[in-house]
Amino acid sequence: MKLKLIACEVLYREMCALIARSPHQVDLAFLPKGLHDIGSSGMLERLQAAVDGADTPGYDALIMGYALCNNGISGLRARTLPLVIPRGHDCMTLFLGSRSRYQQYFNDNPGTYFLTPGWIERGESAGELRQLSIQNRNGMDLTYDQLVARYGEDNARYLFDELCDQTKHYRQITYINMGLDTDSRFHDLAEARARTNEWKFDAVEGDLSLLERLVFGTWPDTDFLVVPPGHQVVTTYDDRIIAAEAVQE
Amino acid sequence: MEDLKKLYDAILTGNFKIARETTQQALAAGIDPQALVQQQMIPAMDEVGRRYEANEYFVPELLISARAMKASLELIRPLLAAKGAEPAGRVVIGTVKGDLHDIGKNLVAAMLEGAGFEVIDLGVDVSPEKFIAALNERHATLVAMSALLTTTMNSMKTTVEAIKAAGVRQKVKIMIGGAPVTQKYADEIGADGYSNNANAAVALARKLVAA
Structure with missing residues (x-):
């Protein structure tokens, strides 16, 4: 097969490693990390533009290096080529290899912030995406000094604690080792960040098998949604996570 | 004046x-x-x-x-x-089980208080049992649930089901919100209302307690 992969750049290292070994020819397009931060309609618009641009003769399918991603993939339409999407809430399913493993870990460790090499080296959204982000639009990424300038000293402390202090939403950092690290750099950075925030630290082994099947062309319905041409992705709110429905024009 | x-x-x-x-x-x-x-x-x-x-x-x-x-x-x-004046309504609010995000929940709680509601804020990572206990103890007529993640959104469904199982569903109205939540989801899990921002949540709460 000849496949085109459209993936979030947070998967850069993993995807490149897998594509090198794929039995198929896989062309590759990365989109910037942080689309989930601009809201579902903004993310969908950009994904659809990427799909539409890639929907050209010669490919057998478009494969997506995305999960539901805060509903950012909901509404995505397959034009003339089928779209293949792993079933998962977010990229942690892709890194951990299955949504059951992710759910289990999630339930057992509430308030975990996951880090991978991609999340570390491409961690902060920059430039235009940052401007468009929900955080930016709601004043969540203002510094304390900016808050003082806009709202006065009294309100600044209150707003900082309420809106801008992101540390209160998490208790733990978990580093997912995808097995591609050549040294302990990323692991050490993750551990240091946990220490700075005074959070618990855990490290687990990643599992490339789900992404491998995506790139190797093995797409059982249990783990992948194949969206036929003329159909779109819908959220199912159950364990399937996503389904395809015919586009009503 | x-x-x-x-x-x-x-x-x-x-x-x-x-x-x-x-x-x-x-x-x-x-x-x-x-x-x-x-x-x-x-x-x-x-x-x-x-x-x-x-x-x-x-x-x-x-x-x-x-x-x-x-x-x-x-x-x-x-x-x-x-003077015996009653609040606009009594609302139990919380971020659902598994979810520690509270910016949206706090904002809605503050706006509801500002609108004259008595707000019983259960915080984050609130289990269905905690919601039900607070409903019973505080005689609230409104439940407001928040979730930021699609991973934790399902806790809204289990909480609605637990409220039904506890036999108190008829006494309360349920409203939900949060980034991944939609009206469609509210309909699916049998919530009474959905709002996509804190200001609209006040109007929704007023409507629900009046109904």
């Missing part, structure tokens, strides 16, 4: 110190607390809501205005309670 306009302005601009001071002065001067609420404070919060809808105010402005409103209400509420 120049001084009372100061209270209106203090809430509108989110100045909680002036709000508290002017409330103290007004009460000391013998102004009817109910009149203060109805004629100055709630109109100020309504104007805050209007400005938010018109994109003149954003989340920080909502928060500081609600904070000023709260500072004033804290002085007035005991007086209203002594």
